Amino acid sequence: xxxxxxxxxxxxxxxxxxxxxxxxxxxxxSNNINSMMFQLPExxxxxxxxxxxxxxxxxxxxxxxxxxxxxVGAALMLTNGYGILPAIIVAILFALACGAFNxxxxxxxxxxxxLVTLGTMVLFEGIILAITKGSSISGFSEGYSLIGxxxxxxxxxxxxxxxxxxAIITAILLSKTSWGRSVYMYGxxxxxxxxxxxxxxxxxxxxxxxxxxxxxxxxxxxxxxxxSVKVDLGSSYLxxxxxxxxxxxxxxxxxxxxxxxTVYAVMIFQFIRNGLNLLGFHSSLVDVVIGxxxxxxxxxxxxxxxxxxxxxxxxxGKAA
Amino acid sequence: xxxxxxxxKDVSKTFPGVKALDNVQLEVKKGEVHALIGENGAGKSTxxxxxxxxxxxxxGAKFYFEGEEAKINKPIDATLKGVSIIYQDxxxxxxxxxxxxxxxxxxxxxxxxxxxxxxxxxxTADKALEELEVDIDPNTTVERLSIAQQQLVEIARALAFxxxxxxxxxxxxxxxxSEVEKLYKVVDKLSSRGISIIFISHKLKELFRVSDRFTxxxxxxxxxxxxxEEIDEAKLINLMVGREVxxxxxxxxxxxxxVIFQVKDFYKQGNFKDISFSLxxxxxxxxxxxxxxxxxxxxxxxxxxxxxxxGSLKIYGKEIRIRSSADAVKKGVAYIPEARQTQGLVLEQSxxxxxxxxxxxxxxxxLKLLDRKSEVQLAEQYIKSLDVRPALPNLxxxxxxxxxxxxxxxxxxxxxxxxxxxxxxPTNGIDIGAKTEIHKLLRRLANDGIGVIxxxxxLPEILAVSDRVLVMRHGRISGELGIQEATxxxxxNYALNSGSKKNPSEALDDTSRISQGV
Numbered sequence: 001x002x003x004x005x006x007x008x009x010x011x012x013x014x015x016x017x018x019x020x021x022x023x024x025x026x027x028x029x030s031n032n033i034n035s036m037m038f039q040l041p042e043x044x045x046x047x048x049x050x051x052x053x054x055x056x057x058x059x060x061x062x063x064x065x066x067x068x069x070x071x072v073g074a075a076l077m078l079t080n081g082y083g084i085l086p087a088i089i090v091a092i093l094f095a096l097a098c099g100a101f102n103x104x105x106x107x108x109x110x111x112x113x114x115l116v117t118l119g120t121m122v123l124f125e126g127i128i129l130a131i132t133k134g135s136s137i138s139g140f141s142e143g144y145s146l147i148g149x150x151x152x153x154x155x156x157x158x159x160x161x162x163x164x165x166x167a168i169i170t171a172i173l174l175s176k177t178s179w180g181r182s183v184y185m186y187g188x189x190x191x192x193x194x195x196x197x198x199x200x201x202x203x204x205x206x207x208x209x210x211x212x213x214x215x216x217x218x219x220x221x222x223x224x225x226x227x228s229v230k231v232d233l234g235s236s237y238l239x240x241x242x243x244x245x246x247x248x249x250x251x252x253x254x255x256x257x258x259x260x261x262t263v264y265a266v267m268i269f270q271f272i273r274n275g276l277n278l279l280g281f282h283s284s285l286v287d288v289v290i291g292x293x294x295x296x297x298x299x300x301x302x303x304x305x306x307x308x309x310x311x312x313x314x315x316x317g318k319a320a
Numbered sequence: 321x322x323x324x325x326x327x328x329k330d331v332s333k334t335f336p337g338v339k340a341l342d343n344v345q346l347e348v349k350k351g352e353v354h355a356l357i358g359e360n361g362a363g364k365s366t367x368x369x370x371x372x373x374x375x376x377x378x379x380g381a382k383f384y385f386e387g388e389e390a391k392i393n394k395p396i397d398a399t400l401k402g403v404s405i406i407y408q409d410x411x412x413x414x415x416x417x418x419x420x421x422x423x424x425x426x427x428x429x430x431x432x433x434x435x436x437x438x439x440x441x442x443x444t445a446d447k448a449l450e451e452l453e454v455d456i457d458p459n460t461t462v463e464r465l466s467i468a469q470q471q472l473v474e475i476a477r478a479l480a481f482x483x484x485x486x487x488x489x490x491x492x493x494x495x496x497x498s499e500v501e502k503l504y505k506v507v508d509k510l511s512s513r514g515i516s517i518i519f520i521s522h523k524l525k526e527l528f529r530v531s532d533r534f535t536x537x538x539x540x541x542x543x544x545x546x547x548x549e550e551i552d553e554a555k556l557i558n559l560m561v562g563r564e565v566x567x568x569x570x571x572x573x574x575x576x577x578x579v580i581f582q583v584k585d586f587y588k589q590g591n592f593k594d595i596s597f598s599l600x601x602x603x604x605x606x607x608x609x610x611x612x613x614x615x616x617x618x619x620x621x622x623x624x625x626x627x628x629x630x631g632s633l634k635i636y637g638k639e640i641r642i643r644s645s646a647d648a649v650k651k652g653v654a655y656i657p658e659a660r661q662t663q664g665l666v667l668e669q670s671x672x673x674x675x676x677x678x679x680x681x682x683x684x685x686x687l688k689l690l691d692r693k694s695e696v697q698l699a700e701q702y703i704k705s706l707d708v709r710p711a712l713p714n715l716x717x718x719x720x721x722x723x724x725x726x727x728x729x730x731x732x733x734x735x736x737x738x739x740x741x742x743x744x745x746p747t748n749g750i751d752i753g754a755k756t757e758i759h760k761l762l763r764r765l766a767n768d769g770i771g772v773i774x775x776x777x778x779l780p781e782i783l784a785v786s787d788r789v790l791v792m793r794h795g796r797i798s799g800e801l802g803i804q805e806a807t808x809x810x811x812x813n814y815a816l817n818s819g820s821k822k823n824p825s826e827a828l829d830d831t832s833r834i835s836q837g838v
Contacts, residue, residue, distance in 0.1 A: 176689040178680035185677060189666040194625060195657050196732070197649035197675045255668055 005249040005301075009264040016268055020275035027275055036274050037156060038149070038225065041163035043244075044266045045218035046237045048170050051245040051262045055174070056187045056207050057254025059242065062102060065124035066212050068233040070095035071219035072128055072179035075137040075229045084144050091223075092216045098124060099212025106208065107201035128231045138228030148225030161220045166217060170210075171259040172241030179206055187254030243294050244269060249301075268293075321389025325485050325516045326371075326403075332378040333366055340366045341377070344542045345806030346535055348485060349633035354505060355527040357535035359560055359751035364520055367537070368487055372405050373398045399425075404478030405487040410470050414463035419445035421462055422477045424796045448476035452506060468499035475506060486510065487518040492526060496612070504530055524553045536560055557752065567784035568756060570763040572605075572771040576787070579637075581740050581771045583622065586631030591617040592795040595631070599740070599771045604762055605749075606786025607775045609815050614795035615775045616658060619742045631823045635739055649678050652739035656729050658748060660722070667718035671708070671728055672699040674717050678736040702731030706761070723754025730761065731796045740771040747781060759785050781807045791815050 001010075020027045046063060053060040060066075073094035077087035098120065105116045152158045174180035182203045186193045194200050223229045248265035250257030269290060276286045326348045333341040341363045348354045369375040373395040383390050385401045391773055392398050394456055398405075412421050423441040445458040446801040454472050462470060471491060479487045488507075492500045507517055516794050521527055527534070531737040534551060536559045543559050579598045586595035592614040599605050607615050620626035622633065633640050635652060642648045649654065676683050676695045683698070683773035685691040700715040706727040708720070715729055724748065733741060746762065747755040762785055766772045776782050789797050791799040791807050791814035799814030 173650070178684060178690060181673065181677075181680055181690060185666050185669060185673065188668045189662070191663050192666045192679070194645060195623075195655070197645045197665045197736070198677065198680075199644065199646045 006258055006261040006264065007292060009247075009249065009261055009268075013264045013267045015272070016275075020271055020278075024275040024278040026278055031290065032274065032278070034157065036270050037160045039274075040266060040270045041159040042148075042218045042222045042225070042234065043237050043240065043269070044163050044216045044263065045166060045221070045236060045249075046113065047241040047266050048167060048259065049218075050241040051215035051248065051250050051257050051259070052174070052183070052207055052214075053211050054242070054245050054250050054252060055183055055254055055257040056113075056204060058188075058204075058207075059117065060102065060208070060211055061117040061238065062098065062121040062124055063117075063211060063215050063241065064234045064238040065121050065128070066095050066098040066230060067215040067219040067222070067255050068229070068235070069098060069124050069128050070212075071209075071218040071223040071229040071233045072131055072137065074220060074223055076131070078140045078144060079137060084141065084147075087144065090221055092213065092218055095212040095216035095219070096209055099215075100205070100210040102212070103205035103208030107204035125231060132229075132231060134231065136228045136230040140223070140227055145224050148221045148223075157222065159225070162217065162221065164190045166214060167259055167263055170214070173210070174259065176181075179203060184255060187256070189255075240269070247294055247297055255316040260271065266301065308309055322384070323349055325385075325386060327382075327384040328367070328371065331367065331370060331380040331381040331386070333363075333370060334378050334637075339540055341370075341540050342542075344537060344540070345545075346371075347545065348518060349533070350484075350515045350516055351511050352512050353517045353530050354521055354530040355531035356518055356520050356537070357524075357527065357534060357560060358543075358558065359753070362537040362560070364537060364810065365489075365541040366540075368405065368489065368518070368520070371398060371403060371487070381602055386775060402482060402484030402489070404481055404483035404485070406471065406474045406489065406491065407538045408490045408493065410467075412462045412470055412473060415461055417448075417459050417461055417475075418456055418465070418473050419458035419699075421473055422448055422458070422480050424477075426480065438699070445476070445478050448479040451479055452476055453511070454506075456459065459526075466499075467494045468496075468502065468562075471503065472506065473494075483515065485516045485518065489520045490522070491519070492521065492523065497610070500526070508578045524556055528553070560723075560752070567579075567759065567780050569783075570759050570785050571785050572602065572766075574767050576603050577769075580635065582634040584632045584634070586618065586621060587629050588617065588621055588626070588628045589627075591621070591626070591796075592792075594706070594796055597790055597797065597800075599773060601769055601771065602766055603787045604766045604772045604785055606782040606789040607792060608776075608782050608789060608811060609772060609792030613792040614814070615792050616744055617656055617795075618792070619744055619775055622648075622742060623653060634773065648740075649736055653739070654678075654733035654736055654738035654741045656726075656733055656741070656743040656746065658745040660729060660748075661726055665717045665725060668716055670714045670716055671695055671703065671720075672713045674728055674730045675735055677700055678732060686690075698735055699731075702728075702735060706731050707757070708763070721754075723750040723758075726750055726754070726758065730751055730758070734765075738746060738770060740773065741765060742773045742775070744775045745777065746774060747778070754825040755781075779811055782806075782811070783808070 026032055037158065038281055046067065048065050050060060053146065070091045074087040074091035077090045078084075102120055105111050106113050146158065148159050150158045152161045182193060182198050185198065186200060186203050190200055193203075218234065222234055244265040245257065245262050246252055247268070248258070248261030248263070272290055272293065273286055276289060277283070281289070324347050326346070328344070328346040331338065331341055331344045331346070334783050344363065346356070346367065346369055354362050356367070366375060370377050370381075370390070373392045376393065383392055390397075391403060392401070411464060413424065416424070418442050422445040426444065440756075442458065449456055449458060452472060454476075455471055456465065456472065462473060465473065468717070475486065491503060495503060508518070511517055519527065519530055528548060531548055533547055534543055534556065535545045536556065538560060578601055580601045581599040583597050583598070587593050595618055599603070609615050617626055621628040622642070624644045627643075633642065640651045640652060642651060661667060666677070672695050674696055680690065683690050683695050698714055702708070703711045703713060706725045708724050708731070717725055720728065727836060743762065746758050750758070759781070762772050774785055775783070783803070783806060787803050789801045789803070789811060790797050791811055793815055800813075801810060
């Protein structure tokens with residue numbers, strides 16, 4: 001039986017979990033499991049956002065700043081006495097405005113995504129600094145803090161439920177809708193999709209909008225959990241999310257990538273980060289370990305692709 | 321000393337499940353131009369890859385260079401024996417200079433910290449270019465050269481490596497007619513200097529122009545080697561396919577009906593001008609002309625991916641506007657591009673995903689979600705009706721042969737149920753068997769009431785399939801011929817001379833590019 005890339009990754013996640021359960025004291029304690037579940041959603045959502053963009057062959061370097069700006073939007077509403085719902089709506093609108101701008105420049109003007117989002121990363125950061133003057137905004141209502149800190153039905157963290165819901169939505173959108181199909185097809189060969197009557201620019205626009213929506217959800221969870229927002233909200237997740245998407249099997253050149261793979265990758269990151277902490281590793285050492293694992297897995301992917309390619313050239317030779 | 325530069329004996333190659341080569345022989349004499357021919361899938365590329373050291377043959381194969389037995393296990397072994405291979409999609413470094421490209425690999429044994437000897441680089445390049453008598457500045461970067469010039473640089477590189485045997489894989493497929501002529505002269509020159517050439521091409525006329533001998537492969541088996549004098553085109557085709565094949569005439573089987581499609585005053589600066597024509601129900605309209613005459617630009621303008629400056633379209637008498645390819649699909653216009661692998665298909669994706677791509681919106685169920693079942697059904701339907709092989713709907717399109725890929729592209733557009741189908745070079749790079757099938761299919765579609773516009777450079781194809789022929793020249797329609805009166809000579813005359821009477825034989829000489837074809 002041949003396992004898919006994603007199933008292999010799932011097994012690795014399981015193995016990591018079991019290994020740490022054995023060697024890291026307190027890894028299985030309900031306290032620890034809970035804290036992992038609270039930490040995972042905000043990063044998971046950013047990683048999914050990044051993955052969707054990478055499937056088109058692009059990248060969104062502004063994604064965490066979109067999240068931060070969106071968080072600022074929510075914070076401004078909350079601190080000015082508005083309720084939770086208006087705050088959430090404003091957070092989403094802020095993010096969508098950023099996404100629309102990225103989408104417009106990428107799809108209509110045709111500038112390469114890495115350049116556009118590098119520019120907007122600085123742009124959004126500047127806007128946040130102008131609004132916040134560099135300090136943090138904090139002190140939100142009790143109710144709002146429940147989003148990131150509360151439990152669903154008193155059992156599991158609400159935020160992980162939100163994450164699960166959006167992971168499922170993303171999976172359905174990508175695999176079951178004509179937009180999702182077009183995203184993969186565009187990522188594989190954008191000329192062919194153009195010549196097939198696909199509205200490339202519309203597909204791309206929706207990709208950047210959807211990524212920014214996920215960033216907004218992540219921002220809402222983060223601001224709620226930290227009870228404050230600053231310009232660097234979630235900024236450490238930026239490159240980690242690229243790493244998680246790629247570790248999850250997403251092809252950095254576009255055309256392939258699955259939600260479940262990214263979810264497994266995010267889980268692996270979470271387990272290791274948490275487990276090593278429990279084992280008393282210094283946090284800088286944790287980064288070293290995660291970096292090493294990432295390179296190992298990518299090297300393995302590279303070689304397995306290479307062997308596949310060799311097999312394919314043989315097949316091609318057969319055909320010729 | 322042997323009279324042969326290369327002898328490959330009893331070469332077999334087994335890939336898992338398939339015997340790609342079965343006891344193939346290839347003997348190339350010194351200084352001869354040797355044509356290697358066979359249908360797609362006959363084993364030419366595999367044989368060349370074995371010669372290049374990329375594939376290893378099954379045990380039992382023997383190689384002799386100048387009479388001496390040799391082993392080729394890796395590419396460098398072949399290079400050291402004086403074998404140079406010029407692949408179809410050249411392998412130059414676009415942002416290095418011509419001289420650097422010619423020199424590269426020469427001192428691969430040198431220690432990496434040794435200084436580059438620019439003088440010897442320049443000398444090597446100058447010498448090689450001089451030998452070819454070509455006028456290319458060795459200091460220009462390669463990306464600024466035309467494809468033809470780049471090819472010459474590859475040949476110069478082969479000379480710099482003191483190649484004794486140069487393999488050219490479809491060298492003329494991207495060249496204009498005058499460039500092709502120049503290449504022939506270079507080939508003649510090389511062979512007169514004792515360098516042997518293996519020439520791979522699908523264009524039989526071209527092969528007769530340059531080759532001294534032919535080796536024919538069929539289905540991985542060696543058919544035979546023949547002197548150019550003892551053989552002709554019909555015979556070669558017969559040897560390649562094992563049966564007599566010429567294009568069957570696909571004559572009209574239904575009465576031509578009403579006008580279903582009209583193009584009026586299409587104009588785009590630098591592309592085409594004053595284009596007006598109409599298409600009747602049941603008719604196949606052929607459009608031909610030299611490469612660069614604006615045919616493809618016109619087709620893409622109708623399809624909405626190359627916006628015209630002005631002009632109007634009518635389908636069934638109703639004026640329509642097409643602003644994008646998506647618009648075109650909606651209005652019932654389909655375009656099958658010439659570049660099957662880059663524009664026609666998403667190669668990594670399955671046959672199913674490719675076929676449903678233009679009509680994803682029609683593949684949705686009540687919940688607006690894609691209905692995989694109807695997608696699979698659709699794909700299976702076209703795999704069956706077009707006889708795509710292998711009939712595996714989940715297979716990536718990249719795994720299909722050229723002919724079958726083209727069938728998938730056709731299936732994809734038939735699924736969109738177009739009223740007008742424009743097909744650009746429908747049988748480019750496809751073997752003869754599949755060609756005839758596609759010709760028949762185009763006729764069948766016309767019978768069914770789809771307006772078919774076929775663009776082709778291959779005149780026998782135009783004559784075999786069309787009911788009416790438009791000839792383009794410099795972006796204008798220079799002539800229109802009914803099929804009864806159309807001949808290759810007349811078409812060529814329009815393609816070259818805008819209909820004026822000039823010496824047609826002279827014209828023919830200049831257009832090897834459009835007159836050739838298997």
